[in-house]
Amino acid sequence: ACSSQPVTSTEAQAIGTVAELDKTGQLLNENSPIGPVLVVGTSKDANLIAVNPTCSHKGCTVAWQAQAKKFVCPCHGAEYGVDGKVQKDPATKPLKTYAAKIEGDSVVVKQ
Numbered sequence: 001a002c003s004s005q006p007v008t009s010t011e012a013q014a015i016g017t018v019a020e021l022d023k024t025g026q027l028l029n030e031n032s033p034i035g036p037v038l039v040v041g042t043s044k045d046a047n048l049i050a051v052n053p054t055c056s057h058k059g060c061t062v063a064w065q066a067q068a069k070k071f072v073c074p075c076h077g078a079e080y081g082v083d084g085k086v087q088k089d090p091a092t093k094p095l096k097t098y099a100a101k102i103e104g105d106s107v108v109v110k111q
């Protein structure tokens with residue numbers, strides 16, 4: 001392991017509660033220790049989706065579209081899949097994705 005890397009960046013971070021996530025099926029924490037994080041899913045899902053919702057085009061916060069199962073940017077219409085990959089212009093770079101899981105009452109995200 002690289003010793004110069006800050007320990008906090010690789011450790012799992014609690015970014016919200018399971019109750020918050022289950023209420024709407026998504027959880028946005030714009031000031032988490034690892035930066036903005038948007039988690040999609042509920043505690044019943046086997047896999048949670050987690051991304052940095054900052055659009056790679058000009059930095060707007062993308063919104064999750066549950067029906068279409070994609071992230072859409074409100075500013076210029078870029079679209080991203082659940083894997084963070086670009087599906088529609090003008091974005092060219094993917095969203096950063098994270099591993100997310102439930103630990104007790106917390107939603108935990110790891111870089």
Ligand code: FES
Nearest residue numbers: 055057058073076
């Ligand atoms: Fe998202 Fe331009 S900032 S499409």
